[in-house]
Amino acid sequence: MSIFGAAVSARLFSVIRFESIIHEFDPWFNFRATKYLINNSFYDFLNWFDDRTWYPLGRVTGGTLYPGLMTTSALIWHTLRKIGLPIDIRNICVLFAPAFSGVTAIATYYLTKEIKDSSAGVLAAAFIAIVPGYISRSVAGAYDNEAIAITLLMVTFMFWIKGQKTGSILYSSFAALFYFYMVSAWGGYVFITNLIPFHIFLLILMGRFTSKLYVAYNTWFIIGTVASMQIPFVGFLPIRSNDHMAALGVFGLLQIVALGDFVKSKLPPRKFKIVMIVSLLIILAIGIAGLFLLTYMGLIAPWTGRFYSLWDTSYAKIHIPIIASVSEHQPVAWPAFFFDTHFLIWLFPAGVFLLFMDLKDEHVFIIAYSVLCSYFAGVMVRLMLTLTPVICITAAVALSKVFDVYLDFSSAIDPQRRNLTSLLSRLIVSGTFIFYLYLFVFHCTWVTQTAYSSPSVVLPSTSPDGSMALIDDFREAYYWLRMNTDEDAKVAAWWDYGYQIGGMADRTTLVDNNTWNNTHIAIVGKAMASPEEKAYEILKEHDVDYVLVIFGGLIGFGGDDLNKFLWMIRISEGIWPDEIKERDFFTPEGEYRVDSRASKTMKESIMYKMSFKDFPILFNGGQAVDKVRQQAISLEDVGTLDYFDEVFTSENWMVRIYQLKEDDPEGRSLKEVGDFERAKGKLTKKRKITKPDLTLRV
């Protein structure tokens, strides 16, 4: 119970330091989907066609998402309302992850209890409750699929271990049910789909086949597979995609082994051997040939790209740049492991080795899990999340084994066998390890506080006197959009901000974080990289009313659009290699510059103009230095903007919104209008610009 409390409270830093707000990008979509679900029926939700994103295409949202997360929180919301506790759905979503991490701790306790005993279980639960590797994805406000997925992963594994240990149909069915729940919640369910068959396969290889295994696996496989096919996004994948073939294959193998077991009991050993070898060869040949044939005929889908990139690490780099570009898919250097798990990381191999010394059936499962997952986590940083639970379990096993020996003071209490040296050594050994535990708690608190509690919608900063200031430009801008624009206004922005604009500003976007249509993304990229006239044309074709750019040059926010600009160029170059060329945006020396030496194409692009419009004026003739790129911009560098009107710039200039001008009533092109007005000297002075005073803010 207290562990549950610790698990929840450790994740509330973000709420205390900032406020109850949804974090990052994806959670905003989940939040919006949840709101849709509680306002409509479940069937409406499954058939939801979202016309407010990917304008004008729209997105078949109901069929392309994992509904587990939203249905769970909607269920909680409805239940609480029924018992007279109406809570804002936002608060449920924000506190969803911490609550479920408490459940994870309980599931981990029972799982580890099956592996060793309850003392190891308590340790494991305590570890998982506060380990930063898991907190990273489950702080308050991280309303994402992973938040619920790890809980379900642990519950499924717990029931599976119980099931295979006892051969109980009940437990295996529970495992299957939670597997189904997992499938509905996270794409990473494939991990379970492969790990459980792998466990069975290893046990068969080790000659540990029993009828208990047979019962447990068949129950899990049949119920789990049929149930998982009910999810619209998954559909017939379980019998068609190669990712799922291992489960099917082991299912078949298990039948054969069971049959062989039966035949063995009826036949003399020598005859059996011949029968076995011949039949094995035939089955193997048929199986492999069948697999090739089916893949060749297109009946089974080949492996997915992400799966390839796990095994052949250079695959993604060559074939799918969009996977390689995502920061979550980068390999992990060793400090990250230590940062996320502290001293558990060196207890982990010790624990695995100690499990080898016992090597019961369930230990094989944990060992297979550790070996496979340590590889995966090394390749992709996001899979660190699946490794963390097993680190906690094995570390708990190792530590509790040490404690079993050295916390046993029975000999010291017994007056006849009292022995000072032995007592001393016990005190020292257990003392140091308790000290490490103590240190671990501090480490976790520190990591959670410093690294994992920032919502990335609101940015923390320190003012010169050392106090903490919050930079809240994103919400300011989204709120402006919500209040000052037409309800069906279309906003063009880079895809990173699609979910946030949809969730916070409630306006239609062209592209968003569900990057299903590369061409559409490339259109936005092309518009941003084109000169005014062309960009205006492209944007008008797509009915765009507003263009939103993120500019960090004033306060030094590194993740702004000018830094992402190269990706926009590259992606659109992939579609229109004749019109957009990456080379043109570099200086002749091959540098990426934004100052007076920037290339002509660069300076003409609307991204450049929109980012730096009026920026040099801000410094009253002084040197206008872009703080991100450390380059000085002068007044002459920034060209005029005739086709767009600046309508909003946030307090720290981080978000700038431009409106597309109406056509000229006299039929001139907007460029001509601009030239004419300039000649008349009308456009020379516009709004009064003041530099934001960063020091005064508290």
Added chain:
Amino acid sequence: MKLCIYSSVLTILSLCTFGALALDNASLLKEARKSSDNIINVSGKDYETILSGHRDANILVLFTSNSPQFGCSLCAELESEYEALVSSWFHDHPDALSKDDSEKALFFAKAMVKSPQNIPKIFADFGIEQIPRLHLLKAGSNNMLDSEIVDIPADKDIARVQHLINALKSATSITDFEVHEKVNWGSTIITAVSVFIIVFLLKKHTYIATYLLNSRLVWGVLSVSFIILMIGGHMFNKIRNTMLAGTSKNGEIIYFIPNDFQNQFAIETQAIGVVYGILATMVVTLAIGIPKLGELYKGNKRRSVVEASFSILCALFVYMFFAALTYVFNLKTGGYPFQLLKISSLFH
């Protein structure tokens, strides 16, 4: 011995003719034959005797370095590719003359820089600011510095060699220049022999093999080593092709990238792997080793002393290596607040 005389004669000759005229094709060939890979070394001070003056041959010069102080990974890649390029040419043209047109000759030279403090004169003369660089000194010119830069293609391995050859062909109008890939017989032989030995040993000692195959210890050690390799960041090295070690601003070799949390050298994996391995071994010893040791001394008077001293020793080791780990981690993150006190610092 013969080679030695040749070269000494050559040096004397070149000293005599210093500055007056460059080497003709025959003496260039001699110069090339000095090294086993047919590449003329122009890193020294006397490089002008080879390159200056009127030349009849095309000379391609590679400016590069293999010193870790520069940390130039492209140079390292280019090293073997350049050798492949040269051997491809000399494979078909042992006298370095084109077969289609014996007037056209092509030679290869290499200038290496050892350390930033000691940059050879040739780098300054050619105005080299970046390495690696390829300069082609075309035939028929009198001025040594009259050279054109050859772009280094972005591909790797044999594809890059092919691209370089194409570039050279069009620049020098030599037509007969083909790639000859060197077959690495050594590795094939080693693989074949080792496979044979393993199969032979397995056949002969089947019971040992099955014992090893069934041994928990073997499997345990193997999987644990694999895990340690992975959590030490081995995949990072493999995917990112990291360097073994780097240099600091003063040119000293460093093994850990300071204050860079998301990056590492390849050697870090080894160091961290060893630390993790020792820590894990100590924990295992504490958990099962010491009780087993106690069993050995059952009934013996010294049992408790032995047990106690070994367990305290293990705890001490754990502390020491854990302290080392936090120390290194502090190097990497900077300002890590929970560093363990080093035992050695107690005695200061």
